[in-house]
Every structure is written in structure tokens, then in C-alpha cells.
Amino acid sequence: MKNKSLVSITDYSKNEYLKIISIADEFEKQSVQPIMQGKVVANLFFEPSTRTRLSFESAVNRLGGRVIGFSDTLSSSVTKGETLYDTIKIVSSYCDLIVMRHPLEGSARFASELTTVPLINAGDGANQHPTQTLLDLYSIYKTQGTLENLTVFIVGDLKYGRTVHSLLMALSQFKTTFHFISPDELKMPDEYKFYLHRLGLDYYERKELASGVEKADIIYMTRVQKERFSDPIEYEKTKNAYVLRNKMLAGTKDNLKVLHPLPRVSEIEQDVDLNPKAYYFEQARNGVYVRQAIISAILGLK
Amino acid sequence: MLHKKDKKMEVSAIENGTVIDHIPAKVLFKVIAILGLDHIDKPITFGTNLDSKKLGKKAIIKLSETFFIDKDINKIALVAPQAKLNIIKDYTVVEKKVVEVPDEIIGIAKCVNPKCITNNEKIVTKFQVISKREVQLRCHYCEKITNQENIVII
Numbered sequence: 001m002k003n004k005s006l007v008s009i010t011d012y013s014k015n016e017y018l019k020i021i022s023i024a025d026e027f028e029k030q031s032v033q034p035i036m037q038g039k040v041v042a043n044l045f046f047e048p049s050t051r052t053r054l055s056f057e058s059a060v061n062r063l064g065g066r067v068i069g070f071s072d073t074l075s076s077s078v079t080k081g082e083t084l085y086d087t088i089k090i091v092s093s094y095c096d097l098i099v100m101r102h103p104l105e106g107s108a109r110f111a112s113e114l115t116t117v118p119l120i121n122a123g124d125g126a127n128q129h130p131t132q133t134l135l136d137l138y139s140i141y142k143t144q145g146t147l148e149n150l151t152v153f154i155v156g157d158l159k160y161g162r163t164v165h166s167l168l169m170a171l172s173q174f175k176t177t178f179h180f181i182s183p184d185e186l187k188m189p190d191e192y193k194f195y196l197h198r199l200g201l202d203y204y205e206r207k208e209l210a211s212g213v214e215k216a217d218i219i220y221m222t223r224v225q226k227e228r229f230s231d232p233i234e235y236e237k238t239k240n241a242y243v244l245r246n247k248m249l250a251g252t253k254d255n256l257k258v259l260h261p262l263p264r265v266s267e268i269e270q271d272v273d274l275n276p277k278a279y280y281f282e283q284a285r286n287g288v289y290v291r292q293a294i295i296s297a298i299l300g301l302k
Numbered sequence: 303m304l305h306k307k308d309k310k311m312e313v314s315a316i317e318n319g320t321v322i323d324h325i326p327a328k329v330l331f332k333v334i335a336i337l338g339l340d341h342i343d344k345p346i347t348f349g350t351n352l353d354s355k356k357l358g359k360k361a362i363i364k365l366s367e368t369f370f371i372d373k374d375i376n377k378i379a380l381v382a383p384q385a386k387l388n389i390i391k392d393y394t395v396v397e398k399k400v401v402e403v404p405d406e407i408i409g410i411a412k413c414v415n416p417k418c419i420t421n422n423e424k425i426v427t428k429f430q431v432i433s434k435r436e437v438q439l440r441c442h443y444c445e446k447i448t449n450q451e452n453i454v455i456i
Contacts, residue, residue, distance in 0.1 A: 008445065083423055106419040106443025125417050127444055191447070 002300035005112040005119040009130040009166040014173040017137055017147075023293035023302045024138050024286070027062075031289065034064025035301045042095040043069030044087070045122070046078065046102040051262070051284070052122050052131075056099050059291035063301075068095065088114045097299060100124075118298045126162050132261055133166040135290040139283040140171075140218055143257040147174040151215050155181045156222035156242050156267060158188040163261045164222055168192055178203040179216070183238040185229060209242055214251050219244065221260040221267050221280075239266075246271040259283050319344075319366040321388040322378075327351050327359035329381040332455045334363075336377050336410055337370070344368050356384065372399075377410055379403040380437060380453060403434040411439060412454040418444040427456070 001016055012020075027033070041060045045053050053071055060067050070076040078087065084107060091098060092115040100111055101122040108121035108128065123129040141147050152171060158164050158180050168178065168188075178196065180188045180203060187205065196203050206212065213219060224242050229235040243266060244258065257279040260268060264280070272278050296302040325333055327350050333339075339346060345366040354360035369389065378385055379401040389397040407429040413420050420427045420443055429439035429448070437450040 084419070085423065102419075103417075104419045104422050104444075105415060105417050105446065106413075106441060109443045110419050110423075110425060124419075125444070127446075 001297045003118050004298060005115075005121075006130050006294060006298065007108045007112050007119070007121045007124075008128045009133045009170050011130070017134065017170060017173070020134050020290065020293045020297060021138050021141050023297060024289040025142075026302075027289040027292040028286075031292070032062050033292075035296060036060065036063035036065030036299065039065040039097070039299060040095040041065055041067050041069075041097045041099060041295070042091050043067050043071075044076075044091065044098060044100045044102075045069065045071045046073050046076075046084075046100070046107075048072045049101050049123060051287075052101060055284075055287045056120075056122065056291055058288050059295055062288070063292055063296060065295075069099075084111060085114060091115075092117045097295065120294060120298065126160060128166060129162055130166060131287070131291055131294060132163050133170050134294065135283065135287045136163070136167050136220070136259065136261070137170055138290045139257075139259060139279060139286050142286070143279060144217055144255060147171070147176075149175050149177075150217040151177045151179070152218045152220060153179040153181060153213060153216040154188075154220045154222070155209055155244070156224045157186045157228060158182040158222075159186040160225075160228055161222045164188075164220070165192060167220065168196070172196060172199055172201060176201065179212075180205045181207070181209050181242070183207060183224070183234075183241070185234065186224065207241070209244065210248065213248065213256075214253065216256055217253060219256065219258045221258060221264070223263075223265055223267055243267050243269060244272055245269045246275055249275055249277055252277065315393060316345075316347075316364050316366045316390055317393055319364065319368050319390050320370060321390060322363040322365075322375075323360070323386045323388065324354070324357060324384045325361040325363065325378075325382045326357050326384075327361045330361035330363075332381045333361075333378050333385075336381070336455065337374065339363070339365070342368060372402075373404070375399070376402050376404045377407075380407065380410060381455060383437075403431055403437055405431050407431060407439060410455060411448065412456050413441045413444060413446065414448040414452045414454075415441065415444050415446040418446065420444070 057067050088111045097117055098119040099122050102124050105125035105127040108124040112119040121128055154164055226235050256277050258277055260280040262284055330350050347364040350361040351359045385401045387399040388395045409426040428442035432438045432440050439448045
């Protein structure tokens with residue numbers, strides 16, 4: 001994995017996912033390990049994303065490295081009209097690793113082919129956000145003790161949600177049985193269903209969340225956004241159908257955990273937070289360990 | 303007066319070179335652009351809006367002393383998938399070829415995704431061809447799929 005950029009989740013193999021998970025586990029036990037001394041990470045955030053940026057900064061700090069960069073384009077030369085091409089060319093001579101967030105899709109692949117240093121994609125528009133997927137995998141592994149043969153329910157916006165597509169691609173390496181629960185307008189795109197079909201994996205599609213979750217090992221909730229609907233009346237009619245309430249968790253498996261990439265709006269009622277099956281806040285904390293693992297693996301320090 | 307047979311000869315024959323036939327008339331100029339024919343200094347004859355049973359109106363290009371390697375000629379398969387090539391030596395057809403959509407398309411088509419970096423910065427586009435019969439292109443950068451009906455030639 002040394003010097004290997006992480007742009008899309010499919011850039012890494014199953015074994016590489018497992019390696020990241022095992023290093024993340026080490027960092028969870030001993031988070032402060034100053035193995036990055038003298039190394040500089042450039043955090044290039046062409047659009048604001050407070051949580052992702054802070055989690056990368058925290059990861060680098062715990063590794064004893066230094067962070068340079070910007071958190072939005074207002075404070076960078078982009079406002080002067082500099083191209084991404086030029087910015088990347090220059091910055092790659094200032095650092096050992098680039099972490100980049102950019103609103104345009106494909107920007108991360110483009111940048112990774114220009115830099116002389118490895119690059120981690122921290123989100124390129126609606127396309128890819130692989131570190132989120134790796135932290136999801138880590139969270140699932142930690143709570144289930146394995147990634148193999150699990151039953152995973154994915155709920156909400158399955159059409160546009162990039163985290164959902166990347167998670168599907170990654171989990172499909174582990175013989176997962178999927179249940180897709182979404183309104184008609186936001187169904188899982190056919191290309192992903194064909195992909196599962198070719199791998200011989202089972203999947204089920206439903207419009208109702210209210211019942212049938214007792215088989216789940218993982219419920220992965222996502223936001224159903226109003227602007228995704230062509231008809232606002234349709235949104236009003238369907239939004240409540242994809243809200244998880246505490247009483248719906250009665251009769252579910254003991255090992256069930258509820259995940260959510262956050263931020264949540266109203267799709268998980270607050271009464272779920274107190275249920276030990278709610279795991280989304282721990283999931284967010286895992287982001288730091290997983291990013292420590294990715295950074296140290298790419299820099300060849302682990 | 304010409305005989306009826308002679309009247310049908312709308313474009314004259316060539317001694318040595320390549321004839322590209324069965325080009326849909328409406329994409330003739332795209333084919334010219336893709337193959338860079340506007341930069342060739344050999345004699346070229348174009349015919350367009352010719353009657354064709356298969357295509358309705360077709361175009362034909364006759365290029366004297368010009369031959370293509372498969373990699374180059376296959377680029378036109380995106381817009382003229384039924385195009386046929388006749389290689390002419392000494393007024394005789396010595397080889398017939400059909401075009402084939404290549405596995406990778408570089409710099410010919412535009413990505414359908416307006417939020418793709420290639421539509422916002424000066425970048426040569428690049429696609430993996432994931433389906434050849436009904437052409438589907440996956441953008442190397444944004445990973446979105448451009449379908450046949452949405453293909454726009456740059």
C-alpha cells in the first residue's frame with residue numbers, strides 16, 4: 001500500500017481493507033504514536049467539511065506529523081483563478097501526502113495522476129469518499145467481529161448516496177446479504193444490482209422500514225433529502241416512512257448495530273440514541289483511528 | 303449522354319488508398335474531425351447525402367495514398383459504428399475492414415456529467431468502454447456512465 005493513492009474504494013483490495021482494519025485496531029488501543037515526525041500533510045479543502053477535515057487533522061496530530069493547507073477556497077489562490085492542475089503541481093512539492101476534498105467529481109483521480117506524492121480523496125463531489133467507507137467497514141468489523149456473511153440493511157437515499165454505493169462495493173467482497181429499503185424514486189441503481197447479481201450475492205428490495213428488520217446485523221441509515229424528489233408532495237408523503245424509531249428495534253438481533261455516516265437530520269429519532277444498538281457516534285470516533293491507519297499505511301510507516 | 307451505369311458513379315475511383323463507406327450522412331463532419339482529415343495534404347473526395355438502404359442518407363470518403371492503423375480508424379466507431387473500409391491498391395479492393403469500438407476512448411467524447419472535472423478544467427477526457435453493442439462509456443475521472451444517445455464528440 002506504500003505510496004498508493006486512495007481515490008476510490010475499489011483502488012484497494014479485500015486484503016488491503018483488512019490490513020487497514022487491523023492497523024486501525026492498533027491505533028484504537030494506542031492512539032498517540034509519533035511515527036510521523038518530520039512529515040507534512042497538505043489538507044486541501046476546496047469546499048468546507050468540518051468533520052472530515054478535523055478528523056484528518058486529529059489523525060495527523062496523533063501521529064506526530066504536521067498539517068498545512070486550507071479549509072475553503074476563500075483563503076486560497078483558487079479565488080485568484082488558479083487551476084487545480086497548478087495548485088496540485090505546486091503543493092505536491094511542499095508535502096509528503098495530500099488529503100483533498102473538492103466539489104467536482106473526478107477531481108481526485110485527476111489530482112492523483114499529477115502529484116509526485118500520494119493522495120487521499122476526502123470526497124470529490126457526489127463521486128467517492130473512500131475513507132468514510134473504510135471507517136464504516138471498521139465499525140462493522142468491530143461490532144460484529146467479522147465482515148463475512150453479514151446481513152446488512154441499507155435505508156434511505158440509495159440512488160444518490162455515494163457512501164451507500166462505496167459501502168456496497170466494499171462489502172460485496174465479504175459475501176454480504178443486502179436489504180435495500182428506499183422510496184421508489186431513490187432506489188439502488190441497476191448497475192449495482194447487476195454487479196451483486198454477477199457476484200452471486202442475494203439482495204432484497206423493499207419500500208417499508210417499519211417491519212422486517214429482525215434479520216439485520218447492521219442497519220445503515222442515510223438521509224432522504226428533499227431536493228432529491230421531483231415532486232415535493234411525494235417527499236412529504238414518504239419522508240416519515242424512513243425514520244428509525246426506538247420501538248422498531250424491539251425483537252431485533254442482539255448483535256444489531258445502527259450506523260449512519262452523519263450528519264443526521266430526522267431519519268433517526270433521538271430516542272434511539274440511548275439504545276445500546278445505536279452506534280453512529282462511536283462510528284464517527286472510529287474515523288480518526290481509521291484515518292491514522294490509512295495515512296501510516298500509505299506513508300509506509302506501518 | 304452518359305450511360306445509366308456511369309451516372310451512378312457519383313464519386314470517382316481512386317488508384318491507391320482507403321474508402322470509408324457507410325458513414326451516416328449527419329456524422330460526416332465528426333468523422334472528418336476525429337480522423338483529422340482537415341490536416342491531410344493528399345487528395346480526398348467526400349460524398350454525402352447519398353441514398354443508402356441501410357442508413358437512409360450516407361456519406362463516403364475516398365482518400366488517395368492514405369492508410370490508417372486500426373487504432374486510429376476505430377475511433378470513428380463511436381459515431382459511425384457501421385462504417386466499412388475498403389483498402390485500394392491499383393484500383394482493386396485488396397482488403398475490407400469493419401470498425402470496432404476500442405476498449406478505451408481518449409479525447410474524442412465529452413463526459414455527460416456537468417460536475418465532472420473534465421468539463422470544468424482543461425483535461426483530455428478518458429473513458430473505459432464498458433459496453434460495445436449499445437455503447438456505454440465510463441469516465442476515468444468521475445466514474446459516471448455516458449450512454450450512446452448522450453455521446454457528444456468534442
